Amino acid sequence: MQKRSLLLSHASQLLRLRGKTVPRRGASMRDLGIIEDGAVLIENGKIAAVGTTDELRAHAKRAEENDCRNKVVLPGFVDSHTHPVFATPRLIDFEKRIAGASYEEIAEVGGGIRSSIRGVRESSVEQLVQHVRAALHEMSAYGTTTVEAKSGYGLDLPSELKSLEAIQQAAKNWSGSLVSTLLAAHVVSPEHRENPDEYVRIVCDEIIPDTAGRGLKPTPHGRGGDIYGKPKGVPLQRTRLAEYVDVFCERGAFTPEQSVRILRAAVANGLKTRIHIGQLTHTALDLFAEFHPVSVDHLDHVTDADIAWLAKTDTVATLLPAANYFLGLSNFPPARKLIDSGVAVALATDYNPGTSPTTSMPFVLSVACTHLKMLPAEAITAATMNGACALNLQHRKGSLEVGKDADIAIFDAQDYREIPYWFGVNRCRKVFQNGKQI
Ligand SMILES: [Zn+2]
Numbered sequence: 001m002q003k004r005s006l007l008l009s010h011a012s013q014l015l016r017l018r019g020k021t022v023p024r025r026g027a028s029m030r031d032l033g034i035i036e037d038g039a040v041l042i043e044n045g046k047i048a049a050v051g052t053t054d055e056l057r058a059h060a061k062r063a064e065e066n067d068c069r070n071k072v073v074l075p076g077f078v079d080s081h082t083h084p085v086f087a088t089p090r091l092i093d094f095e096k097r098i099a100g101a102s103y104e105e106i107a108e109v110g111g112g113i114r115s116s117i118r119g120v121r122e123s124s125v126e127q128l129v130q131h132v133r134a135a136l137h138e139m140s141a142y143g144t145t146t147v148e149a150k151s152g153y154g155l156d157l158p159s160e161l162k163s164l165e166a167i168q169q170a171a172k173n174w175s176g177s178l179v180s181t182l183l184a185a186h187v188v189s190p191e192h193r194e195n196p197d198e199y200v201r202i203v204c205d206e207i208i209p210d211t212a213g214r215g216l217k218p219t220p221h222g223r224g225g226d227i228y229g230k231p232k233g234v235p236l237q238r239t240r241l242a243e244y245v246d247v248f249c250e251r252g253a254f255t256p257e258q259s260v261r262i263l264r265a266a267v268a269n270g271l272k273t274r275i276h277i278g279q280l281t282h283t284a285l286d287l288f289a290e291f292h293p294v295s296v297d298h299l300d301h302v303t304d305a306d307i308a309w310l311a312k313t314d315t316v317a318t319l320l321p322a323a324n325y326f327l328g329l330s331n332f333p334p335a336r337k338l339i340d341s342g343v344a345v346a347l348a349t350d351y352n353p354g355t356s357p358t359t360s361m362p363f364v365l366s367v368a369c370t371h372l373k374m375l376p377a378e379a380i381t382a383a384t385m386n387g388a389c390a391l392n393l394q395h396r397k398g399s400l401e402v403g404k405d406a407d408i409a410i411f412d413a414q415d416y417r418e419i420p421y422w423f424g425v426n427r428c429r430k431v432f433q434n435g436k437q438i
Contacts, residue, residue: 005063006042006435008073009053012414014038015074016050017381017399023316023344023389030377032416033399038073042406045435050400072416074380075399076145076176076407076431077361078387081297081318081348083150083183084135085128085163087119090353097327113153113187116353120153120163128166135351136174138359140438143409143428145176146388146397148348150246152183155199156191157207160184164211164241175433177405179391181244181274182211185262187253200258204265212269214241244294248276249283256287263291272392278302279323285309295346295390300324300333311342316390319382320350321367322358335372346386347379366423376417406435 016033024031039056041049041063049056092111106112120128132149139147151163164180171178184207185200192199245266249259253276263273273291277283279298285306288296296310297318310317319333338345347364350356358364365379374382388398396405410430411419418427431438 004044005048005060007039007056007060007063007065008042008068008408008410009039009056009065011038011068011071011073011410012036013072013416014040014050014400015072015380015416016401017075017385018050018401019399021394023314023386023394024381025311025342025344026339029339029345029381029386030375032377032380034416040073040400040408042408042432042435045406047400047402047404047406049402068410070412070414071429072411072413072419073400074409074411074416075384075397076409076433077143077383078146078346078391078393078397079139079144079348079351079361080146080148080295080346080387080390081150081320081350082135082147083152083350083352084132084147085120085149085151085166086116086153086353087123087127087131088115088353089357090115093354113354114190116153117155117159117190121156121159125162125166125169128163129169132166132170133173135359136170136176136178139351139361140174140176140431140433141428142360142362142426143411143431144359144361145407145409145431145433146179146391146393147176148179148181148244148391150181150183151242152186152246155184155186155189157202157210160207161211161214161241168239168241175436175438177393177397177407177434179244179393180242181246182208182242182271183246183248184208185245185247185254185259187248196254196258200254200261203262208245208262208265208269208271211242212240212271243272244274245271246274246276250276250279251281256283260287263288263293267291278306289313294392297348297350298323298333299338300331302334302338307338307341307343310338310344314344314389316344316346316386318346318348318387318390319368319372320348320356321372322364323350323356325367325371326356326358332371335368335374339374339378344386344389345374345378345382346390347382348387348390360426362419362426362428363423365420369420376420379420380416406432408432
């Protein structure tokens with residue numbers, strides 16, 4: 001079979017971000033490895049060569065050529081934190097919050113997370129697939145090629161499994177790469193508000209083991225059948241339903257002790273961990289050191305001790321400033337201090353119906369520059385290479401290097417700084433996901 005080769009040539013700037021397969025820290029976050037008049041050769045879904053246009057033309061004579069004059073070519077964004085499995089936007093929250101209503105007042109009039117839970121529980125898996133798929137297509141249009149997607153609006157075993165199944169089904173018709181996360185520990189389910197520890201027990205003893213066990217081996221009498229109405233006997237997928245367990249460790253969600261129990265169950269069941277932490281109040285990060293979380297996310301409230309701990313670990317600090325923006329907050333996570341202290345910082349959308357209804361990574365980059373005082377180069381590294389590290393995909397994603405997946409975004413710009421500069425508009429012109437142009 002003839003190899004299909006495509007040469008993207010004459011990029012004003014090609015951002016290579018090559019080098020290491022460890023998270024970028026400090027000054028290395030500003031090193032984008034820019035090649036002027038750059039080119040990249042794509043073969044069979046992978047990057048086959050990177051260099052200047054002259055260099056690559058020599059050994060890509062038979063490649064189809066795609067002229068990228070006046071364009072910036074960079075690795076596709078890795079959106080390492082999203083909640084796409086929901087049914088409807090939260091417009092009550094939006095409007096009431098503008099009018100100054102509290103979280104409790106919003107809940108009283110039918111808004112808040114409980115409305116999302118109701119929406120997911122009442123939706124069919126097909127309806128949820130539609131929503132996830134629409135979000136993935138929107139994300140692609142903004143240059144995103146890898147997405148982490150969480151459950152977390154079901155909060156009982158069937159609805160959490162339904163949410164993860166929706167993520168998995170949506171992924172099948174998407175050429176990008178998707179990583180799924182079980183977030184049954186988003187908040188305590190409405191049924192267990194009076195007894196949160198019982199919900200924690202259900203998460204640890206039922207939801208996590210059941211999720212972890214699914215898809216690991218072909219199951220001729222798949223238990224999935226009875227939940228989703230599939231005929232019994234249909235084998236479940238071999239791919240795992242979730243790779244990660246996440247927990248919202250926060251006042252009003254789960255205490256540090258409950259979070260430890262949940263993460264311990266995750267590790268015991270062979271799942272990797274990530275944590276929502278420090279969004280509203282401070283919790284010491286080293287309480288969770290034993291779990292080696294791949295990422296700790298939000299970090300609006302961190303201490304010097306947390307920062308010192310983070311700087312020593314490979315745990316990535318994922319900042320989600322679109323949530324601060326959308327909530328109208330004046331405080332933002334201390335990106336400058338984190339980066340200057342040697343912490344590996346990533347950026348993600350936190351796409352969700354309550355606090356961050358955006359699929360746009362370029363918008364997040366813009367907020368990171370204007371409000372977190374990240375330099376444009378740091379923001380791009382945070383959204384590509386460090387995002388890949390935040391999903392343990394640094395060997396395949398996050399940079400334009402030979403052998404990596406051909407995940408590439410092409411922006412209508414001559415300078416990479418234009419990507420966060422032009423905010424609220426979409427200048428992404430082309431995207432390749434695993435070599436496929438979408
Ligand atoms: Zn989140």
